[in-house]
Amino acid sequence: xxxxxxxxxxxxxxxxxxxxxxxxxxxxxxxxxxxxxxxxxxxxxxxxxxxxxxxxxxxxxxxxxxxxxxxxxxxxxxxxxxxxxxxxxxxxxxxxxxxxxxxxxxxxxxxxxxxxxxxxxxxxxxxxxxxxxxxxxxxxxxxxxxxxxxxxxxxxxxxxxxxxxxxxxxxxxxxxxxxxxxxxxxxxxxxxxxxxxxxxxxxxxxxxxxxxxxxxxxxxxxxxxxxxxxxxxxxxxxxxxxxxxxxxxxxxxxxxxxxxxxxxxxxxxxxxxxxxxxxxxxxxxxxxxxxxxxxxxxxxxxxxxxxxxxxxxxxxxxxxxxxxxxxxxxxxxxxxxxxxxxxxxxxxxxxxxxxxxxxxxxxxxxxxxxxxxxxxxxxxxxxxxxxxxxxxxxxxxx
Amino acid sequence: xxxxxxxxxxxxxxxxxxxxxxxxxxxxxxxxxxxxxxxxxxxxxxxxxxxxxxxxxxxxxxxxxxxxxxxxxxxxxxxxxxxxxxxxxxxxxxxxxxxxxxxxxxxxxxxxxxxxxxxxxxxxxxxxxxxxxxxxxxxxxxxxxxxxxxxxxxxxxxxxxxxxxxxxxxxxxxxxxxxxxxxxxxxxxxxxxxxxxxxxxxxxxxxxxxxxxxxxxxxxxxxxxxxxxxxxxxxxxxxxxxxxxxxxxxxxxxxxxxxxxxxxxxxxxxxxxxxxxxxxxxxxxxxxxxxxxxxxxxxxxxxxxxxxxxxxxxxxxxxxxxxxxxxxxxxxxxxxxxxxxxxxxxxxxxxxxxxxxxxxxxxxxxxxxx
Ligand SMILES: Cc1cc2nc3c(=O)[nH]c(=O)nc-3n(C[C@H](O)[C@H](O)[C@H](O)COP(=O)(O)OP(=O)(O)OC[C@H]3O[C@@H](n4cnc5c(N)ncnc54)[C@H](O)[C@@H]3O)c2cc1C
Ligand SMILES: Cc1cc2nc3c(=O)[nH]c(=O)nc-3n(C[C@H](O)[C@H](O)[C@H](O)COP(=O)(O)OP(=O)(O)OC[C@H]3O[C@@H](n4cnc5c(N)ncnc54)[C@H](O)[C@@H]3O)c2cc1C
Numbered sequence: 001x002x003x004x005x006x007x008x009x010x011x012x013x014x015x016x017x018x019x020x021x022x023x024x025x026x027x028x029x030x031x032x033x034x035x036x037x038x039x040x041x042x043x044x045x046x047x048x049x050x051x052x053x054x055x056x057x058x059x060x061x062x063x064x065x066x067x068x069x070x071x072x073x074x075x076x077x078x079x080x081x082x083x084x085x086x087x088x089x090x091x092x093x094x095x096x097x098x099x100x101x102x103x104x105x106x107x108x109x110x111x112x113x114x115x116x117x118x119x120x121x122x123x124x125x126x127x128x129x130x131x132x133x134x135x136x137x138x139x140x141x142x143x144x145x146x147x148x149x150x151x152x153x154x155x156x157x158x159x160x161x162x163x164x165x166x167x168x169x170x171x172x173x174x175x176x177x178x179x180x181x182x183x184x185x186x187x188x189x190x191x192x193x194x195x196x197x198x199x200x201x202x203x204x205x206x207x208x209x210x211x212x213x214x215x216x217x218x219x220x221x222x223x224x225x226x227x228x229x230x231x232x233x234x235x236x237x238x239x240x241x242x243x244x245x246x247x248x249x250x251x252x253x254x255x256x257x258x259x260x261x262x263x264x265x266x267x268x269x270x271x272x273x274x275x276x277x278x279x280x281x282x283x284x285x286x287x288x289x290x291x292x293x294x295x296x297x298x299x300x301x302x303x304x305x306x307x308x309x310x311x312x313x314x315x316x317x318x319x320x321x322x323x324x325x326x327x328x329x330x331x332x333x334x335x336x337x338x339x340x341x342x343x344x345x346x347x348x349x350x351x352x353x354x355x356x357x358x359x360x361x362x363x364x365x366x367x368x369x370x371x372x373x374x375x376x377x378x379x380x381x382x383x384x385x386x387x388x389x390x391x392x393x394x395x396x397x398x
Numbered sequence: 399x400x401x402x403x404x405x406x407x408x409x410x411x412x413x414x415x416x417x418x419x420x421x422x423x424x425x426x427x428x429x430x431x432x433x434x435x436x437x438x439x440x441x442x443x444x445x446x447x448x449x450x451x452x453x454x455x456x457x458x459x460x461x462x463x464x465x466x467x468x469x470x471x472x473x474x475x476x477x478x479x480x481x482x483x484x485x486x487x488x489x490x491x492x493x494x495x496x497x498x499x500x501x502x503x504x505x506x507x508x509x510x511x512x513x514x515x516x517x518x519x520x521x522x523x524x525x526x527x528x529x530x531x532x533x534x535x536x537x538x539x540x541x542x543x544x545x546x547x548x549x550x551x552x553x554x555x556x557x558x559x560x561x562x563x564x565x566x567x568x569x570x571x572x573x574x575x576x577x578x579x580x581x582x583x584x585x586x587x588x589x590x591x592x593x594x595x596x597x598x599x600x601x602x603x604x605x606x607x608x609x610x611x612x613x614x615x616x617x618x619x620x621x622x623x624x625x626x627x628x629x630x631x632x633x634x635x636x637x638x639x640x641x642x643x644x645x646x647x648x649x650x651x652x653x654x655x656x657x658x659x660x661x662x663x664x665x666x667x668x669x670x671x672x673x674x675x676x677x678x679x680x681x682x683x684x685x686x687x688x689x690x691x692x693x694x695x696x697x698x699x700x701x702x703x704x705x706x707x708x709x710x711x712x713x714x715x716x717x718x719x720x721x722x723x724x725x726x727x728x729x730x731x732x733x734x735x736x737x738x739x740x741x742x743x744x745x746x747x748x749x750x751x752x753x754x755x756x757x758x759x760x761x762x763x764x765x766x767x768x
Contacts, residue, residue, distance in 0.1 A: 134729050136659040159730045203735040205725075205744065211733075269527040272534055280757040332718075335747075336755055340524045340554040343593040343748055359591060359601055360526070360553065368594040372744060375725045376733050383729060385669055 005072070012073055016080040023049050028087055038087075040123070040165045046087040047120040056118055057094050064102045064110065065118045071303040075252075082252035090162070091244065092124040093117040097170045099243050100187070100236045104228040113168075113189070125192070127157040127171035127214060128237070135386050137172070138181040138234065142216060144173035144188060146230075151175070151188065151221045153196075157214040159380070163199050164212055166192045170240075171216075176231050187233035189225040196220070204376070206369030207345075241382060245316040248381050249323030251296045257330040258289060264337045264363050275337055288329055295322045314394035317387035324377035324384065331371040338364040345369070401689070403472075406463075411472045413449055418480035424738045427481055427596070436598035437483050437560065445484065446515025453513035455490055460498065460509045467630060471637040471692045478641020481738075481745055483597050485518055485557035491634045493519035493565050495627035496576055496615040503612040504578050508563075520561035520581075522552035522602050523628075530754040532567065532574070532628055533621050537604060539568035539577060545610040546570070548577060548585075551603050558600035559590040565615065566604065573619030576627075583607050595748040596741060622699060629706040630695055632753040636688040636713040639749040642742045643681045643716055646724040649739050650674060653728055664727070673723055680716040687712045704766045707759035714756040717746040 005013070025045050050056035058074045060066030069077065098117050101109055116122040133140040142155025153173055163169065169190050176184030190197070196219040202211045228236050262285060265276040275281055299319055335342045341360030345368070359365065378384040392398040403411070422441065430438040446452045454469040456462025463469075470491050477486060494512055497505045511517035528534035537550025548568050558564070561581045567574055579586070585607035590600035616623040651674055654665035664670055691709035694702055721743040725732035728739055750756070 129730070132658075134659060135664075136661075139660075204733045205735060205740045207735070211730075268529075270529045271531045272527075275529075278757070278761075280761060336751070336757075339529045339751065339755075341526075342751065343554050343556075343595070343597075343599060345592045345594040359589070368744075368747065371747070372594070372740070373733075375722065376730075378726055379729050379733065383726070385667070385726075388669070 005076075009072055009076060013076050013080065016077055017084075019053065019055075020080060020084045020086060023053075024084060024086055025049070029085075043087065043090060043162075043165070044120045044123075047089055050089070051119050056089060056120075057098060059095070060098060061102065064098075064114050071300075071307045075300065075303065078252040079255070082256040085256065088253075090123075092126050092161070092166075092170075093120075093122065096126060096240050096244055097124050097168075097189070100170070100227060100240050103239065104187075104236050108224070109189075109227065122167045123162075123165050125160050125163040125166035125169045125214075127160055127163075127169045127190070129159045130156060131158050135383055137237070138185070140172055140174060140185070142171065142173050143177065144175050144186060144221065146175070146223070149223050151186075151223065151226070153188070153190070153216045153219040153221055155216050157216070158211075159202070160199070160212045160214045161210060162212075163192070163214055164201065164209070168192060169214070170227075172233055172237055175233075179231060182234040184231050185233040185237065186230050187227045187236040188221055189227065190216075190219065190221050191225075194219050194221070205372040208369075208373060210373075242313065242316050244381050245320040245387070248377065249295065249299050249319035250327060251292065251299055251323065254292050254323070254326050254330060255296075257327070257334075258285065258292065260363070261285060261288075261330055261334055261337065264334060264361075267361065267363075268337050268339065270339075281333075281337070284333060288326065288333065291322065291329070292326050295319070295326060298322070314390050317382075317390045317395075320381060321378075321384045321387045327377055328371075328374050331367070331374045334363070335367045335371045338367045341365070342368045403468075407465075407468060407472060410451065410454055410465075410469060411476065414451060414473060414476045415479070417444070417449055418476060418482065422480045422482055424481075424741075427483075431483055431592075431596040435560075436592060439560075441482070442484055442515055442518070445486075446513065452486075452490060452515055455494060456498065456509060456513060461513055462509075467633065467692050467695045470630070470634050471688065474634045474637035475641040478638035478643075478745070478749075479645055481596065481642070481741055485520065485560060487631060487634055487638070488521040488557050488561075488565075489517070489519045491631045492521040492627055493517075493563070493578070495630050496565060496578075496623070499623065500615045502578075502615060504610070505615065508578070517562045518557065518560050519563045519565055519578075520555050520558040520602075521631075522555045522558070522564045522566045522604075523624075524553050524555070525551065526553050530758045532624050535567050535569050535574050537566065537568040539570050539575065541571065542608065545608055546577065546613065548579065548604045548607045548609065551601065553601055554593070554599050555588075555602045556593070556597055556599045558588055558602050559598055564602070567624060568604075570618040572617075573621055574624060575618050575620040576615045576624055577609060577613045578615050579604075579607060579609055579613060583609070593748065595745040597748075625703065626699070628753060629702055632706050632710050633688065633691045633695060635749055635752045636684070636691065636709050639713050639717055639746060640681070640684050640688050642746045642749065643684055643720050646720050646739065646742045646746065647674070647677050647681050649742070650677065650724045650727050653731070653739075657729075670727055673727065677720045677723055680719050684713045684716040700766055704763055707754075707763040707766070710754060711756045711759040711763065714750040714759070717750040718756075721746040721750075 054067050057066050062068035101113050130140050144151035144153045169192050171188045171190050173188050174184050175186040196217040198215040200213045201209045266274050268275040270278055341364035344359040346365050453462035454465045458464045497509050539546040539548045564579045566577050585605040588600040588602045593599050655663050657664050687709035691705045694705040724739050
C-alpha cells in the first residue's frame with residue numbers, strides 16, 4: 001500500500017494537462033467557467049471536445065466507449081480538469097442514465113442511446129422528484145398506463161434541472177398503482193419533444209433559471225423506451241442514485257475552490273493587512289482543508305472498492321454528505337472574505353461589448369449568489385438527512 | 399430588573415406591526431424592491447406622517463417622542479419581520495445618532511427634517527480596502543478656506559440613491575471624523591445597483607467636494623464618536639436580524655408541520671425537531687443578546703463596545719445557523735425565489751456581515767476584554 005504515483009501515472013498526468021492546455025476553448029475561459037449563467041452551447045462545447053478524444057465518460061467500461069482508465073487515472077483526470085477550471089460535464093447523461101442503460105438496457109437500447117450520450121447529441125434531464133414526492137421518492141404518482149405498445153403518461157415532475165435544454169428525460173413512473181410503493185414503478189426514457197410535455201421555469205435564490213416543473217399530459221411513450229422490467233424500475237432508480245451521490249462529492253473541484261479562496265484571502269485587505277494573515281480566517285481555511293483531505297482519502301478508498309468490483313454502495317452517502325458540506329463551506333468563506341462587496345447583485349455576467357462592469361473585485365460579485373445557490377447541494381440528490389438515515393440503516397444496521 | 403416594555407413602547411410596536419401587515423406584505427415588498435427606484439417612497443412618507451415613528455428615538459426637546467435605543471430596537475425588529483428596505487438605520491440611527499450629539503450649526507434643523515421625512519441620509523463609511531475597521535479610512539477631508547474638501551471612494555453605500563444627504567467618514571489632519579454632506583453637492587457621483595437582499599446601494603465618489611466648517615459632525619479626531627454611533631447602529635442591525643430570525647423560525651415550523659413525506663409531517667422526524675429546537679435556542683439567545691447590548695449602550699466605551707461585539711457575533715451566528723437550516727428544512731421549496739423564506743435568509747446573510755462579521759467582533763471582544 002502506498003500513495004505514490006507510478007511513472008506511468010505521472011506521464012498520464014502530463015498528457016492530460018497538455019491536452020487541456022491545447023484544447024480547452026478560450027471562449028469558455030473568459031466566462032469564468034463556474035460562476036456564470038451559461039447557455040446550452042457553453043455546456044456542450046467542452047463535452048464535445050472530450051467526446052472526440054474518447055475522454056468524456058471516464059467511468060464507463062471500454063466496450064461502451066469509456067477510456068478504460070483505472071480509478072487512479074480517473075482521479076488524476078478529474079484533478080487536472082479542476083485545476084484548469086474546466087467546465088463541468090453535466091452528469092445526467094454521462095453519470096446517471098448512461099450507467100443505467102449499459103447495466104440494465106437491451107442491446108438495442110444501448111446501441112441507440114449510449115453513442116448519443118457520449119457525443120453530446122442528446123441532452124438528458126432527470127425526472128424523479130414530484131411535488132408530493134421529494135425525500136419520499138417512492139411515493140411518486142406520475143402514472144403510466146399501458147396501451148398496446150405504448151404507455152400513456154400523466155403527472156407532474158418538479159425540480160428538473162436544466163430541462164429547458166433537454167432532448168430526453170429519464171422518468172420514474174407508476175405502472176402498478178396497486179403494488180407496494182417501490183414495486184409498481186418503472187423507469188422510462190421520454191423524448192422531451194413528445195406532445196403533452198410542458199416545461200415551466202422555477203427561479204431560485206441566486207436568481208438563476210436552473211430548475212423547472214415538467215407537466216406530462218397524455219404523453220405517449222413507446223414500450224421499447226422502458227429500461228429493465230415493468231414495475232422493477234426501483235432497482236434502476238437506486239442504482240442510479242448511488243452513482244449520482246458519488247459524483248456529487250466533487251473533491252477535485254473543492255481543492256481548486258480552496259486554492260481560489262486562499263488567493264482571494266491574499267488579495268483582500270483587513271485592517272491594512274492581507275486577510276490571509278488573520279489568524280481566525282487562516283484557522284477556518286485550515287479546518288476546511290482538513291475536512292477536504294479526509295473526504296479525499298475516503299473517496300479514494302471507496303473508489304478502490306469500486307475498482308475491486310464492488311459498486312458504490314450506501315457508503316457513497318458519506319461522500320455526498322461530507323462533499324456537499326465542504327462545497328458549501330467554501331462558498332461561505334468566499335462570501336466572508338469579500339466583505340462589503342458580497343452585497344452588490346449582478347444578474348449574469350457582463351458580455352463582451354457591455355459597458356457595465358461589476359462592482360468590486362471580479363471574484364466578489366458572484367460570491368453571495370453562489371453561497372445561496374450552493375444551499376441546494378445538501379437538499380438535492382437525496383437530502384443530507386436522508387443520507388444519514390441511509391447510513392444508519394444500511395451501514396450501521398440501526 | 400425589569401424587562402417590560404412601557405405602554406408607549408408596546409403601542410409603537412403594534413402600530414408599526416399593523417402598518418407593515420397591511421401595506422408591506424411579501425408581495426407588496428416584491429413589487430417595491432423590483433421597481434426601478436427599489437422602494438416605494440410613499441412608505442417613508444407614511445412612516446413620518448401617518449405613523450409618526452421617525453421621531454420615536456429623539457428627545458422631546460429635539461422634536462421627537464422622547465425615546466432612544468429601545469425604540470430603535472423595537473422599530474428595527476419590525477423592519478426585520480417585514481423585510482422593509484426603508485433607510486431607517488442610516489437615517490435615524492446613524493445620522494440621527496450623530497446629529498443628536500452634534501453642536502454643529504448644520505445639525506440644527508436637520509433633526510426636524512429627519513423626523514418629518516424630508517431628509518434621507520445614507521452612511522458612507524466603507525471603503526474598498528478598509529473592511530470593518532472604522533479607522534481604516536482613505537477618504538480625505540482637507541482643510542480649505544475655513545471648511546473642508548472631501549475626496550475619496552466609498553463602497554456599497556446602502557440607500558445612497560435615495561439620499562438627500564450623506565454622513566461621510568474621512569481623514570482630517572487629526573484623525574477620522576464624520577461629515578454631513580448634501581447629496582447634490584458638486585463633486586459627488588455615484589453608480590447605483592441592487593443588492594442581493596433586495597436593497598439598493600451605490601459606489602459613491604467624492605471628488606473635491608467642498609463643505610463648510612459646520613459640516614463636521616464630530617471632533618476632527620472623532621473616532622470615539624464614530625464608534626459609539628456605529629455601535630448603536632450595530633445593535634439596531636442585531637434587532638433587525640432578530641425580526642428576520644423570528645420569521646425564519648416560525649415559517650420553518652409552519653412548513654414542517656404541513657409538509658408530508660413518508661406518510662407523516664416532516665416535523666415528526668426527531669432530527670428535524672431537534673434542529674428546530676436548536677434554531678429556537680439560537681433565536682432566543684439572539685433576542686437576549688440584542689436586549690443586553692441595547693441596555694448597555696450607555697455604559698463606558700469599553701464595556702459598551704465589548705457588549706455590542708458579543709451580541710453581534712452571537713446574532714451573526716444565529717443568522718447563519720437559523721437561515722441555513724430554514725432553507726434546509728424547506729427542502730427544494732427553500733431554494734425558490736417565490737417563497738419568502740429565501741428572502742429572509744438573504745437579508746439575514748447580509749446582516750451577518752453588516753458592521754462586522756462574527757470573526758471581526760470576536761476579535762474586537764478579545765482585544766477589549768483580555
Ligand atoms: C436545485 C435543485 C435541483 C434539483 N434537480 C433535480 C433533478 O434534476 N431531478 C429530480 O428529480 N430532482 C431534482 N431535485 C429535487 C431533489 O432531489 C429534492 O429536492 C430532494 O430530494 C428533497 O425533496 P423535497 O425538496 O421535496 O424536500 P422534502 O422531502 O419535503 O424535505 C424537506 C426537509 O425534510 C427533511 N426530511 C424529509 N424526510 C425526512 C426523514 N425521513 N428524516 C429526516 N428528515 C427528513 C429533508 O431532509 C428536508 O430537510 C433538485 C432539487 C434542487 C433544490
Ligand atoms: C451524571 C448524571 C446524573 C444524573 N442525575 C439524575 C437524577 O438526578 N435524577 C434522575 O432521575 N436521573 C438522573 N440521571 C439519569 C439520566 O436522566 C438518564 O441517564 C438520561 O435520562 C438518559 O437515560 P438513559 O441513561 O436510560 O439513556 P437512554 O434513554 O437509553 O439513551 C441513550 C442515548 O440515546 C439517546 N436517546 C434516547 N431516546 C432518544 C430519543 N427519543 N431521541 C433522541 N435520542 C434519544 C439519549 O440522548 C442518549 O444519548 C443522571 C444521569 C447522569 C449521567
